[in-house]
Amino acid sequence: MKSSPRFGLYFLVLLTVVISFFPIIWLILTSFKNTAGIYAWPIQYWPDPFTFENYISIFNNSPELLRYILNSFIVGVGCTAITLMCGGIAAYALSRLRLRFAGVLMVGILAVSMFPPVSLLPSLFQNFLNFGLLNTYTGLILAHAGLFLPFSVWMLASYFATLPVEIEEAAKMDGMGFVRIFLTIILPLSWPGFVATGLIVFIFSWNEFPLALVLMTQNAMRTAPVGISLYPGEYAFPWETISTATVLAIIPVLIITAIFQKQIVGGLTAGAGK
Amino acid sequence: MNNSKLYAVGLAAVMAFGAPITALAQDLVMSIGSRGYGGMVERNIESFQAANPGATVEWNKVSDVPGDSRKLYVTGLMARSSTPDVFAIDVIWAGEFAQRGWLEPLNGLIADDQIAAYNPSFLSAATVDDKVYAAPLYLDGTHLFYRTDLLEKYGLEVPKTWEDVIMASKTVMEGENNPQLYGFVSMWAKIEGLFMNWLSFTGGNGASFFDADGNVAVNSPEAIAATQTMVDILYKHKIAPDSILTMRPNDARTLFQQGRSVFLMVQDFVHAPLSAADSPVAGKFDFTRNPYFAGNKDAHSTALGGWLLAVNANSENKEAAAKLVAHFTSFENQLSAALDENRAPGRTDVYKAPEMETASLIRDFGANFAVGVVRPSAKTGSLYPRVSEAMQIEITNALNQKKTVEKALNDAAAAVKQILGQ
């Protein structure tokens, strides 16, 4: 009797895996077809000929692709760094220092996290334009930090809250400064939380679209999702280029997800608890 | 002590007076794309620098996708940036950019007789209040491409009217009996190209966007009838694939290139890939001017597009920039662009040059441009994007059969009038 439910279970699992993966598999297959194969009718399920020409030519036709990926990295790392640093100390203060305004500020931060990014666009665009922040890494990093700080604060606060209260007491009685407490006691104990938050914020930043679209108008400065989304235009939808570029652009994120899946899942589920 | 002070003053004086002299060594920044005409740009920049020692031109390569480069330009222009000094603009932006004060008028900076040599209907798109704001660099337009082998097989003449096209399509489709073969394919996705297509159809019936008094006339009886033909092509005669409503020029070209369509109506840039060695239809196709409706033999049905060169109103080197523009649009350089890069010249005199005999392709394209129709970008100025958008939406509504043609065009007329404040 045990075998029957297990069979159903495994079938569902298989179905889930297939549904989740098939678009990516189709994407990869498409990238290995030549132009005639991509537009073949009847459709080619398996590339024939199986060719690497798209990957070779993409660096001639769209040399900026590597630049896009680099930009995404720089913005992602920068944003993650700022979010973890500023968010970390803010979360610590709000969750462990028993401040009077903590509750209000946490709710406030939660509320502003729901602002639609597009609402910020007219003003952000004009301000960045006037202050020379358009098409700069600083500008977009700052913008992303603003978007993801609320999440970071809430996530880290929930991690800090799980740490026992006593660990700081001794240090405080000794007159240790809060900065030192944070750096020498809290940080080492909660670094899994930092890792999880950092990974998720990096993914958020990598995937962010509206702000990256608007605040970077020079091709050389664009992030990967925006750059690739703009390959199509008035005249054509270059599917060969798009599929190849997409494969290259999602590899970093997929690798990170695969390696750190436990941490990411842990982070998301714990964050949800709050 | 005195000597060095004198020396310092003298140096300062030399620098102050010397400044105008050194200013002749100007650095210009030119923003222009490269697809298809990169050679022309390189050549012209080199010859300009050779003819003007001290002047350097930096080529800032921008995206070849119009929407993309437009956003880039707009950002810089909004910030009143002084560079690029010269940039290439799509014909539909000229009126808008001029109205926003972003372009420097070229009258006086470019010789009058040169201005007089530019294609008049094309130039009108860049003329606001009798001032010329950009110089035509090259033209393109839509043409009707057809399969010579299929027409020959069924003894059909090259169609001149839409009625001919429909009849020919049906004959071939029935004869071939191939569900993968369509009669007619074009770029009817909700893009700028759809508006151009519509202007071809309605222009072919004698209709125009504005009537003689300048009122919006998109819902004239002629326009309605022409648009109805578009709808019929899809639903009544069934000679076009359903997917035509999602097609961009390249998608339509792909279908035609695979041999799956008898007729194709898109811009001339498709000629090169269609004649490439690996194209299934190479050697089996030709083109003619866009069809008109019976009784409108002289109707203007070639939808024109193209690019012009403009000078940034905030440029610090306006005279030099204008010289660069004049250089690119000179007789010799337009001729070499026509011969070497297949760029249809923006000047009418170039077409008559004896060397053009060998460039039969451009010459034939140019013949079709003579019956060209431009989009109403000059008259609508900065409101053009909205007008185009409103038109695209209503035309799409009609093509999707969400509204009857009459209702769609009436709504379009109302929307455009509201936008223009008429």
Next chain:
Amino acid sequence: MTQILTLEKRTALTGIGFVTPTVLIIALILIYPIIQSIVLSFGQSSIDGFEPYRFVGLDHYSKLMGDSRFWNALGVTFTFTALSIPLELMFGIGLALLMNETFKFKGWARLAVLFPWALPTALNTLIWRWMYNSDYGLFNAVALQSGLVERPINFLGDDVLAMVAMVVVAVWKTSSFMALIILAGLQSIPRDLFEAGRIDGMNRWTEFTQITLPLLKGPILVALIIRSMDALRTFELPFNLTDGGPAAATESLSLYAYKVIFDFLDFNFGAAIVVVQFLVIFTMSLVYVFALRNKD
């Protein structure tokens, strides 16, 4: 006595110091722009600052009320949210239940569930757009070759189908996210409750409805909040899938606002649109936040 006071003061000062960078950035990037958008929406100005700002009161808003394209965008946004959220919830709960079981290859399953979430929406939308293509797309190929249909289905060219297509992509991408949040809740349900239920003779279905669901209310609410906020401000999905087409049938409010601001270069009217969008979302978020607080 003095030492405690100093500690309190020190704590308060540190607290303020620690939160200041965060508050500053948030104020700069999130709060100030909203206020500025509100100001913009009440006036008329030229985009390069050529003409000074001119107060026009509620002009843009009254124009907005009469703008059919705005109401269309609002309707599209609400329809999309109403359709995708229940489906995501359903699949999310299902996935969470699945993930809660123990089985071999759990690592693969978890990865499979995480992948759609990790992909940039913009890029995965492009993948789906290609699969929906009427001439060369995977779905039509399968449908035609299996004899399901005779003519290719114009997924992205039909009003209703385009919306359905959009919902499918959204559900595919975010069900996993919902699942993870609900999984957290599932994992915190004490095992002995299930034991008790089994002793009482409950079958799986009653066990689900009587024990699991009620205890999942919290996580479900959280997931609902986050997802509906996201759905209401959806941008890159219609931008890359249909460009709002066909003819604005899938044009969300964010997309319409973007077009007005950056294609038509009308910052003031666009500001009015985003302010309305912001108000709608803000109101809903307040409702949700209060619901959450009452829950506790």
